Amino acid sequence: MTDSCLFCRIVEGKAHARIVHEDERLVAIEDINPQAPLHVLVIPRRHVATLNELAAEDDGLVGEMIRRAAAIARARGVDQSGYRTVFNCNRGAGQSVFHIHLHLLGGRRLGWPPG
Ligand code: 5GP
Numbered sequence: 066m067t068d069s070c071l072f073c074r075i076v077e078g079k080a081h082a083r084i085v086h087e088d089e090r091l092v093a094i095e096d097i098n099p100q101a102p103l104h105v106l107v108i109p110r111r112h113v114a115t116l117n118e119l120a121a122e123d124d125g126l127v128g129e130m131i132r133r134a135a136a137i138a139r140a141r142g143v144d145q146s147g148y149r150t151v152f153n154c155n156r157g158a159g160q161s162v163f164h165i166h167l168h169l170l171g172g173r174r175l176g177w178p179p180g
């Protein structure tokens with residue numbers, strides 16, 4: 066959508082990323098700075114800046130994102146040991162790229178509450 070958005074550039078193939086999955090609506094990539102042995106980002110192709118911009122008609126898209134994360138967790142063998150999915154919304158929660166993405170973390174023990 067915009068060249069100023071890193072994830073728009075990645076989903077359009079204009080910036081490099083290690084792609085884990087691609088379909089009509091989603092792209093999943095390896096996080097460049099992994100916080101766990103498995104750290105994948107599930108990104109919609111359409112630019113949505115934060116969760117606050119989601120509308121009722123996006124429910125299907127968000128469901129696809131979560132089910133894709135679960136499928137990747139299963140493919141990577143962490144579905145039974147455990148994994149975490151996280152959306153950070155806005156800076157106070159740690160969002161640094163303003164194009165929504167679902168973090169999928171696994172492969173180590175994950176503490177609670179998160180920092
Ligand atoms: P946020 O902080 O917005 O919730 O998550 C952004 C994530 O994107 C971070 O985990 C960060 O490591 C990752 N990231 C930032 N720049 C790049 C990049 O150029 N390539 C990839 N693959 N991940 C990135």
Ligand code: ZN
Binds near residue numbers: 111112
């Ligand atoms: Zn974008």
